[in-house]
Amino acid sequence: MTAVDAASTVHVHGDRTPEFDAVLSRDALAFVADLEARFGPRRRELLAARAERQQRFDAGEAPDFDPGTAAIRDGDWSVRPAPADLQDRRVEITGPVDRKMVINALNSGAKCFMADFEDATSPTWANLIGGQINLRDAVARTIAHVDPATGKRYGLGDDLATLIVRPRGWHLEDAHLSLDGRRLSAGLVDFGLYVFHNHAALRGLGSGPYFYLPKLEHADEARLWADVFAFAEARLGLSRGTVRATVLIETLPAAFQLHEILHALKDWAVGLNCGRWDYIFSYIKRLRARPDRVLPDRAAVTMTAPFMRAYARLVIETCHRRGAHAMGGMSAFIPVKDDAAANAAAIEQVRADKSREVQDGHDGTWVAHPGLVAVAKEVFDEHMPAANQLSRTAGYTATAAELTAPAPGAITEAGVRGNVGVAVLYVASWLRGQGAAPIHNLMEDAATAEIARAQLWQWRTHGARLDDGRAVDAALLDDIFDDELARLRRDLGAEFDTGRTAEAAGVVRDLVFRSDFVEFLTLPAYERLIEPRRPV
Numbered sequence: 001m002t003a004v005d006a007a008s009t010v011h012v013h014g015d016r017t018p019e020f021d022a023v024l025s026r027d028a029l030a031f032v033a034d035l036e037a038r039f040g041p042r043r044r045e046l047l048a049a050r051a052e053r054q055q056r057f058d059a060g061e062a063p064d065f066d067p068g069t070a071a072i073r074d075g076d077w078s079v080r081p082a083p084a085d086l087q088d089r090r091v092e093i094t095g096p097v098d099r100k101m102v103i104n105a106l107n108s109g110a111k112c113f114m115a116d117f118e119d120a121t122s123p124t125w126a127n128l129i130g131g132q133i134n135l136r137d138a139v140a141r142t143i144a145h146v147d148p149a150t151g152k153r154y155g156l157g158d159d160l161a162t163l164i165v166r167p168r169g170w171h172l173e174d175a176h177l178s179l180d181g182r183r184l185s186a187g188l189v190d191f192g193l194y195v196f197h198n199h200a201a202l203r204g205l206g207s208g209p210y211f212y213l214p215k216l217e218h219a220d221e222a223r224l225w226a227d228v229f230a231f232a233e234a235r236l237g238l239s240r241g242t243v244r245a246t247v248l249i250e251t252l253p254a255a256f257q258l259h260e261i262l263h264a265l266k267d268w269a270v271g272l273n274c275g276r277w278d279y280i281f282s283y284i285k286r287l288r289a290r291p292d293r294v295l296p297d298r299a300a301v302t303m304t305a306p307f308m309r310a311y312a313r314l315v316i317e318t319c320h321r322r323g324a325h326a327m328g329g330m331s332a333f334i335p336v337k338d339d340a341a342a343n344a345a346a347i348e349q350v351r352a353d354k355s356r357e358v359q360d361g362h363d364g365t366w367v368a369h370p371g372l373v374a375v376a377k378e379v380f381d382e383h384m385p386a387a388n389q390l391s392r393t394a395g396y397t398a399t400a401a402e403l404t405a406p407a408p409g410a411i412t413e414a415g416v417r418g419n420v421g422v423a424v425l426y427v428a429s430w431l432r433g434q435g436a437a438p439i440h441n442l443m444e445d446a447a448t449a450e451i452a453r454a455q456l457w458q459w460r461t462h463g464a465r466l467d468d469g470r471a472v473d474a475a476l477l478d479d480i481f482d483d484e485l486a487r488l489r490r491d492l493g494a495e496f497d498t499g500r501t502a503e504a505a506g507v508v509r510d511l512v513f514r515s516d517f518v519e520f521l522t523l524p525a526y527e528r529l530i531e532p533r534r535p536v
Contacts, residue, residue, distance in 0.1 A: 009033065010184075014125035014176040023132045023193060031235065032177070032192035036184045039228055043170050043185050046221050053217075053253065058289040064400045065256050069219070073259040078323035080241050082270040085162045085207050086112070088387035089271075089325055089364035090380040091373055093161065096121040096436050097131030099145045102138050103154045106161050108370040109377065113161040117190045118168045118214050119278070119446040122435040123522075124529060125176050132193050138163065139198045139205070162207060164246070167191045169215035170224075171520060175530045191228065195243065199236055211245045212273065217253040219260035229268050241267045246327060250275025250447070251282040255311050255403055258318040271325030271363070274312050276303060277332075277447035283307070284454040287404065288517050291462040296409030298419065298451050303329070303356065305407035310398040316361040317396040325388060328357035328365035332442040335371040342441060347375055354379040363388040368436070368443040410467040411459060416477070419452035420484045420508070426452075427504035427521065431529055446522055453521055456512040474513065481509060503528065 010029045014020075057063070065073070093110040095101045097117060105113040115135055121127055137143035138156070145154040167190030168174075173183035195209045202208050216222055229243040245268050247254075247261055254261065262269050280301050287293040295301050303312060312328075319326035331353040336343040350367070354376045357365050363384075367376050422439055426449035429437035436445050458464070459472040470476060485505050489496045496502055507525055511518055518524060 009180055011178045012176065013178065014129070019133060020129050023129055023136070023197065028193055028196045029177075031196045031232075032184065032189055033179050034235070035188045035192050035228060035231070036179050038231065039188065039224060040179075040182075040185050042224055043188075046218070046224060047171060049220070050217055054286065057286055060289075062400060063253055063256055063286065063404060066260070069257075069260050072263045077263065077266070079262055079266050079269045081323065082325065083208060083244060086210065086244065086270050086325070089327065090384060090388075091376045092164070092327070092364055092366050093370065093373060094120065094166075094330065094366050094368055096434075097127070097134055099130070099134045099143065100147065100154055102134045103143055103145055103156060104370055106138060106163070107157045107159075108161060109159070109373045110161045110367070110370075111364070112164050114164045114166055114212050114366070116166045116212075116435075117186075118166050118172075120436040122430045122433045122529065123168070123172075123174070123186070123526065124433045127433060127435075128174070128176070128190075132190075132197070135163070135165065135194060136197050139201045162210070164210040164212055165190070165194050166212040166214055166248075167194075170221060171215060172522070172526075175526070188228070192232070195232055195236070199238060199242070203242075209243050210270075211243070213245050213247045214275070215251060215278065216247055216261060217251045217257075219257050219264045222247060222261040222264040226265050226268060229265075243268055244270045246271040246273055246325070248273045248275040248278070249311070249315055250278030252279065252286045252404070253282075255279075255314065256400070258315060259322070262318070262322050262324055269324055271327055272315050272319050273327035273366075274315055274329040274362075275447070276308065276312075276329040277445075277451060279308075279311065281447060281450040281454055283404075284451070284458050285517065285519070288454075288458060288461070293404065293406050294411075294458055294462050294464050295407055295455065296411055297415030298448075298455060299415065300409030301407045301451075303353065307403055307405045307407060310402040310405075312357075312362075313360060313394075313396050314398040314403070317393060319363075320361065320390055320393045323390060325363040325390070326361065328354070328362040330366040330368055330443075331372075332368070332444070332448065333372075334369045334438060334441065334443045336441050346441065347372075350375050351379060355383070358383040361389050361392050361394070363390065411464050411472065412467050413470075413480075416456065416459070416466070416472060416480055417484055419456050420481055421488070423449050423452040423456070423508045423521075424485070424488065424501060424505045427507050427525060428499055428501040430522075430525060431500040431504055433529075450521055453508055453511050454517075457517060460512065477512065481505070 010033045089111050091110045092112040093105045093108050094114040095105055097115045168186035172186035174186040174189050175183055177184040199209050249272050316326040331350045333346040333349045336346050350372055354365050358380050365376050425439050426444045464472045
């Protein structure tokens with residue numbers, strides 16, 4: 001299939017404006033369509049392999065290191081050195097791709113900004129193509145924004161963060177674009193549009209097309225990205241290794257494939273990141289048939305839990321052995337307005353989290369709010385005077401038992417109620433088009449909502465007991481759902497219905513009470529999100 005032939009078969013099922021059409025140009029769509037035609041079938045095969053692997057886990061097989069790839073784990077090799085603007089990544093800020101966020105994140109004082117098309121962005125058509133426009137303008141250094149409510153103007157300063165883009169994961173498809181009657185891979189859409197429109201301007205800035213790769217479960221999935229990168233570089237006339245990627249280790253199976261993932265991406269990889277919230281969700285999901293792996297309240301599953309400590313330390317050791325950056329994760333705490341004591345407590349929580357990370361050996365960390373950049377930077381500056389800690393190794397290893405040991409702690413009624421409230425409020429926000437939502441002074445995104453609904457399903461399925469002895473059964477959950485929804489209706493008033501909270505409650509309730517486990521809540525929710533579509 002030639003590029004022109006590919007473009008002629010792409011259908012756009014979304015509104016078109018002159019600005020959108022600049023992103024959805026014939027040549028850009030041809031590039032994306034070619035990616036889909038070449039790599040879409042393998043993506044679907046890899047998703048089928050995930051399902052087969054899950055069947056084995058459900059039948060009693062435990063996650064473990066692959067004896068067939070021992071030579072990769074034992075071998076002497078390293079990844080390609082990082083480019084100059086990715087050598088020091090001590091603080092990275094993350095957030096959605098809306099215009100104001102992009103400007104504020106680039107100006108935040110962080111070393112890097114991860115512009116997130118995935119967990120922090122609700123995938124409306126306007127958000128996705130608007131996000132591509134925002135990133136294009138940011139790379140061109142022309143981005144500006146006037147807040148319609150305040151009239152305040154936002155523009156770029158002089159000291160800007162390095163831009164890294166997180167495309168959507170392999171499991172997601174985009175209903176707004178189709179090729180030969182089939183939805184396109186969402187990740188290939190996000191990657192393809194961004195690299196096509198910005199590779200030349202990024203080179204002019206002395207940078208490049210940098211990416212965070214989410215939700216990988218196996219080195220074969222990383223190898224698919226490697227092939228995508230190699231093809232894109234050849235097609236766009238870029239030298240090998242121009243595209244660079246950091247892989248989020250946010251699934252339990254990926255923790256057993258760290259060396260293999262880096263090896264598959266050897267020419268493009270610059271690091272691994274501890275995506276802690278999705279990792280906890282994946283732990284529940286992949287071990288969902290195991291009653292001996294039930295987790296306690298979400299608040300009790302911290303980075304100090306034994307299985308989380310083992311995972312983080314293994315990521316650090318693996319990265320440094322291979323010359324890659326080991327990036328820390330996100331503390332959910334954010335600054336608290338109008339409450340000095342609560343704000344001080346939140347800042348100390350962040351400080352403690354970042355102190356543990358840098359002293360463990362991480363080369364950088366994440367924050368979700370510009371107000372936390374200075375705190376994280378201060379901690380890393382104190383303990384990491386050099387650009388990174390790549391030379392630091394400790395010979396650490398982790399066993400399969402250590403990586404799958406359950407966290408200690410209790411399940412409480414407050415924990416159950418909190419999960420119901422967070423899941424419903426977040427899904428309502430997502431359905432309204434906002435993918436990152438401050439809820440109860442914590443920054444919640446799709447990953448934290450996934451933990452909430454997955455725990456409720458896990459506790460009900462295995463008849464877990466509260467600390468007071470009551471079973472978390474359907475009757476108890478029914479009562480708590482009713483109580484929490486009644487409270488939300490009182491608090492929100494008419495907004496309970498107009499703000500899609502009632503609809504979100506239906507989505508969450510179905511996910512919690514059904515007998516099977518839905519892989520991602522965003523899959524059924526997406527069908528509710530997308531507007532009626534017409535071919536163009």
